Amino acid sequence: MNTSITSSFGKHRENTDIDTYNYDEYQQQIGDVLWQRTHNYENQNISNAIVNYTFPVSEKSIVETGYKGTFRFFNSDFESADLVNGEYVINPLASNIFKFNEQINAVYGMLNSYIGEKENPKWNYNLGLRAENVSNTGATQNNSDRFNNDYLKFFPSAYLQLNLNPESFVKFNYSKRINRPDLDDLNPFIDITDALNPHGGNPYLKPEIIHIAEVSYNKNWQNYSFSTNAFYRNATDAIRQYAQLLDNGVVLLQPQNIGSTITYGLETIFTLKTATFYDANISVTAFEQKIDASNLTENVVKNAFNWYGKIINNFVPWKGGKLQIIGNYNSALTTAQGKRIPIYNVDMGFQQKLGKGNARLGLVVTDMFNTLESGYKNNTALFYNQRTNKSDTRALMVTFAYTFKSDFKEKLLENQFSAE
Secondary structure, rough: EEEEEEEEEEEEEEEEEEEEEEEEOOOOOOEEEEEEEEEEEEEEEEEEEEEEEEEEOOOOEEEEEEEEEEEEEEEEEEEEOOOOOEEEEEOHHEEEEEEEEEEEEEEEEEEEEEOOOOOOOEEEEEEEEEEEEEEEEEEEEEHOOEEEEEEEEEEEEEEEEEEEOEEEEEEEEEEEEOOOOOHHHOOOOOOOOOOOOEEEEEOOOOEEEEEEEEEEEEEEEEOOEEEEEEEEEEEEEEEEEEEEOOOOOOOOEEEEEEEEEEEEEEEEEEEEEOOOEEEEEEEEEEEEEEEEEOOOOOEEEEEEEEEEEEEEEOHHHHHHHEEEEEEEEOOOOOOEEEEOOEEEEEEEEEEEEEOOEEEEEEEEEEEEOOOOOHEEEEEEEEEEEEEOOOOOOOOOEEEEEEEOOOOOOOOHHHHOOOOO
16 A cells, blocks of 8 residues: 655746737838737646555455545736837737636556466456546636536546567556646636737536557567557537637637547557667657547538657767657648648767766757747638747756755655556
């Protein structure tokens, strides 16, 4: 039996100055510059209480049981002010205080067993069930928008593994999972700082429920390994961003529950170690996705092929040194109203051990070619809009670390809640 209690506190402070220029079709400025000032102050606390207990029920079977409680408290103060006659005046329509608290209580039980010899079983299997009760409340300034969500869900799981030999196996897996809306998704306040792109949350979101079935195969050799996984995922009430054209001509972006999404595809991972100075990990996932959003707009059903890949290269140029180069690519991803633009970037890191190895000097370059950006293109019967976001993603970081030799292991920091 083991127990743990953890609590983390977060504080975020952000102040922004915004200047807005309006232009006509000839790129000539219209009217005066609009000056704004905003602040976003957030405080949050997340606490977890975990209890696990394991006991044998036969020579070949054990039962795992446990409880996990998660308690979240969040307070967000967003204020927007406009420059009027040389002074900043708070705009109450663009300001908001949001308070939120949530309790998640979950219990689980799992049977683990095998068929065959203990040292080399022919089959491994487990059966599990988790029950989760969620209760949350939220309110905006002066309780003008108040909401609460309470629900109880059950999540079965099962897997069966056939061990072909010590180097390979085939596994069949089924699980039911939940994707709960996050705080930004639930906050009903509409942020109109960017007048042409207002966005906000939706307190009436339901949790996304996902049924997953998988068949995987794994094979190991001396210098390389190969694994492939065929998967099928059926999500109901999928949480996705959804754009609505307002009467004033701007597009409001809010998360909505899409009727369903069905995804099936193949994931392949290949690892290679040709010599002591180089090893690599290559992963590619290709999938077909069907999105049915007819619950929001009539006859919105889309089918599309998508894929993404990642390669991790590790080099050892000399003793104590390690160079890592990582490349990522995500293809354009289909949405209910259009698609998300492709995402790709390259990161690099280098580390050198100093002295006897206790000290390490590191150099990291993120987004080396400054290509990382996000955005989407919506194309519906009523409107077309396109938005691209580019942050300062290219950065150079120098790190130094020193390790004091110790046999102490911080077991309390390990996450033992295996059923989640």
